[in-house]
């Protein structure tokens with residue numbers, strides 16, 4: 001085994017992975033099941049919105065020319081010929097001096113060009129006929145939402161590859177998509193390797209630990225929008241691991257293993273990649289944690305050899321596997337959002353490697369602050385529960401001080417916020 005590996009910069013490692021991005025196929029799902037899926041086509045307005053001139057208020061539709069000169073004590077009486085709610089249309093065009101009692105969302109009748117809200121009108125009955133009197137002048141088009149004023153037919157409203165959110169669902173429904181073309185979710189196989197691993201329902205035994213990576217990675221895969229296929233845990237035995245990995249690589253779109261990528265006697269992944277004839281893109285990155293993260297490709301399939309150490313495993317996934325999954329989903333913006341934040345803690349120790357400190361961000365008075373989520377060590381699992389961001393501390397000769405402005409990678413919205421005031 002080669003003990004001395006040459007670390008490559010994080011940026012280079014990310015590009016090496018992204019160069020291997022694969023094209024994916026599409027499928028159709030019912031609109032109800034489309035939430036959080038990635039669009040497989042642009043959404044183009046198939047009709048204008050609104051499709052007809054409509055009233056934004058409950059009131060009376062009339063013609064503005066009938067209101068000229070009103071005001072300063074001058075009122076005009078209108079004959080109310082009918083009443084229309086949303087979903088109904090007036091039975092005939094309005095004539096001079098007529099009004100239609102109209103509700104919000106109803107189509108403006110022919111012969112009307114404006115709406116007077118109930119609040120400025122006086123409605124009354126006279127000899128079994130409805131009337132309304134008005135003391136205000138209205139302009140043509142006043143209180144009318146015009147056909148196509150929100151969007152014109154043919155406008156591209158959402159691009160293929162965008163994650164479907166509640167607003168996009170509303171648009172899909174507006175344009176009559178009962179079925180939606182979406183990107184097929186890549187199947188991501190997951191193996192946890194390690195003879196020390198116990199199942200969740202097993203009691204602790206000397207020298208053994210429960211397998212937490214499998215559950216963590218499954219959740220990260222699902223959070224990224226892919227289909228997680230947990231394939232089980234494997235003992236550190238070459239032929240068992242080799243068989244399992246080669247079979248899964250053929251069946252899955254992407255394969256993740258955790259553990260066994262370093263230089264230990266039972267770290268079998270490097271030999272497995274060799275035996276498979278896989279091309280190793282890199283096996284050492286100038287970062288902490290996750291320096292041992294290894295990515296290889298065999299017969300067009302990417303193999304992510306994530307570290308066994310929980311924090312390193314978590315970080316390795318978010319930096320390298322997350323964007324490739326987004327690529328599969330045709331997301332034109334495959335990377336997690338980054339921004340700047342003020343450090344809430346000193347990091348006096350210089351580190352030659354770039355650090356991705358598991359942290360949490362808070363927002364106050366238009367500023368973002370970043371604090372570490374717990375112990376900043378690769379082998380730590382407890383800090384991950386609080387993590388909603390990575391604090392990026394570039395490698396170099398100096399440490400960092402409280403108040404320094406640093407880059408943060410936003411992992412999720414933890415929703416920690418006081419009530420609105």
Ligand SMILES: Nc1nc2c(c(=O)[nH]1)N[C@H]1C(S)=C(S)[C@@H](COP(=O)(O)OP(=O)(O)OC[C@H]3O[C@@H](n4cnc5c(N)ncnc54)[C@H](O)[C@@H]3O)O[C@H]1N2
Pocket residue numbers: 192193194196197209210211212213214258259260261262263264267289290291292306307308309310312378379
């Ligand atoms: N001589 C050297 N030793 C190590 C180096 C090195 O460069 N030279 N690198 C260290 C670094 S950095 C890391 S990170 C780890 C990576 O180890 P592996 O990826 O080979 O992982 P394992 O050896 O299998 O396990 C490491 C650690 O993680 C625990 N683990 C494994 N799987 C799970 C799981 N599914 N759930 C929870 N915890 C798991 C395992 O028990 C070990 O404690 O290597 C350093 N060594």
Ligand code: MOO
Pocket residue numbers: 287288289290291292293307309312378379
């Ligand atoms: O890969 Mo290790 O996490 O750098 O500690």
Ligand SMILES: [Mg+2]
Pocket residue numbers: 259260261262263264266267308
């Ligand atoms: Mg090891």
